[in-house]
Amino acid sequence: MSASAISTPALDDLDTGDLVNVALADGTVIAARKRTALQQGEAVSVSLRPESLSLGATEGSLFKGIVRNRIFLGSTAEYAIEVQGIGTLLAKADHVIGHGNLFKPGEPVAIGFASGTPLAFPETKNNGTNQRVAKNVEIIS
Structure with missing residues (x-):
């Protein structure tokens, strides 16, 4: 690129x-x-490290992608997200059952990260x- x-x-x-x-x-x-x-x-x-990404972000540097896979790993979930022009990014996000955003495969998601x-x-x-x-x-x- x-x-x-x-x-x-x-x-x-x-x-x-x-x-x-x-x-x-x-x-x-x-x-x-x-x-x-x-x-x-x-x-x-x-x-970018997977844990540095923020899913469902509304601020910061943003990529837009589609969730292709989601794996629950205890208190975290790991997502494979396809981003046009970049490929597949992995993201790790904390989750508590019944709280927070859980993104499903096929769903669009904004990906944020802090400058630097x-x-x-x-x-x-x-x-x-x-x-x-x-x-x-x-x-x-």
Whole structure:
């Protein structure tokens, strides 16, 4: 998934903070934490941990998807959610029987996450503990 740069800050600015803006293929810009030094225009992967996703979100960075599978795991439920242009995301959510949202397979769901929750890293740095949201996107600022 490749995207073009929106702005061109000095490269020094990219290494002074923990966050970088990343443009996804569909033009969505998200703030991601960098794990290593990254440069303007560099192709990176962006990933999210399943427990960092908020289902039924109305605020924050949002993806929209369709629940494809739901598995109950005691006090949590694990969801497989298909997101157009990204693929399948896994999400873990706490649930109490009779309380809260339980999303059924086939149901649409908004997926939120806090700014800076995604991780941006060069493709070779993926240690397999995160699910990939986007591959070969570009750092824009």
